[in-house]
Amino acid sequence: MSGTDGAFERVCSLDDVPTDEALGVKAGDLEIALGRDGDEVFAIQDLCSHAEVALSEGEVAVVGGSCQIECWLHGSMFDLRTGRPTGLPATEPVALFPVEVRADGVYVDPTRTLNGVTPG
DSSP states (O other): OOOTTSOOEEEEOGGGSOSSBOEEEEETTEEEEEEEETTEEEEEESSOTTTOOOGGGSBEEEETTEEEEEOTTTOOEEETTTOOEEETTOOSOOOEEOEEEETTEEEEOTTOOSSOOOOO
16 A cells, blocks of 8 residues: 555554553554554544444453454454454454554554454
């Protein structure tokens, strides 16, 4: 992705994104939770599909080779590469957004999703 379409918005610096917990940011009109696996950053809508709880308040962990974010309220886990739940009670995926890590920060495109899920 080149980001030349102008839809990407700078949301933070790479150093702002912790490796073991999520970071809540705003892109466009959407609340986004960022998760990190090394230098790779993922952007998921900051809303659990099970209980409408902020995912940015949860932990991020690499489990079985998959980078996942946990909903702190009921323990649902979501794969940050697909947005799909990997643990109950959530059964519906969460919108996942394109991310670019550039020299001057982390950019998110809030105008489209990578997994076809419409932001709620």
